Amino acid sequence: MDKNRLSTRETEIARAYADGQSYKGIADALGLAPSTVRTHLSAIYKKLEISSKLELFKVLDGVPTLSQQETDQAAIISELALNLEESLSREKALAEVLGIISRSEGRIDEVIEALLGYALELCDAEFGLLLTYNRDAGFAARFMKGIPQAFQDWWEARGSYKPSPQTAIGRLEDSLDVVNIPDVRAEPVFRNNDPLRHATASLGGARSFTAIPMLAGKRLIGAFTIYRQQLRPFDERTVQLARCFADQSAIAIENARLVSALRSKNN
Structure with a gap:
């Protein structure tokens, strides 16, 4: 299939993706949203009538590939191919995270840094927080x-914070369940100038986010939150992926606590 059917922007994205760059890496380099990169890739697969990254690489290098017989069939196959490649990326990332946890020996900073990085990339989110929880301090x-620096400064100035029950974190604390916010500015808690919600929207520039409880058994030990700065709600599949990272974070924190306790006992 002729690679010249692609636009200049599509060619840039196709080459970067074939060379192994992630959606987020391509988006950052080209000033796009990760979801826009995926939309372009879907169009690229359909135009070239291909069904894998390997075929994309071959087409860009001028190697002939087998074309699909029907346009509709090509569209279905290209969508399935992208979904499969995304699933493989998630599986690989989670496997790498488990490896980091197993080798960490209680070094929690290394683990959480990796977890947040993978979560932001795979969930197409701009920034994320891991909040620890204390019943008395918040x-x-x-x-x-x-x-964003302004939102970071807001959290650092408070140390610990007890949110109102109307905020996402407050609702999570009460329900011990995922809270998914399609639009942070659409809820009454924003219009009522709640400090946390105002900081999230105005200082963080967030529009959509999801908060996932981190549990040790039935005990709340924190929350895992990821944010998008565009009005682009998280779908159920992405929420489940974020929940997986939250679960791994909880395991890492508990492992670090146990390792620390064991070291203290042996000293």
């Missing part, structure tokens, strides 16, 4: 990734 932003 939530503290222990780990941050990609967060």
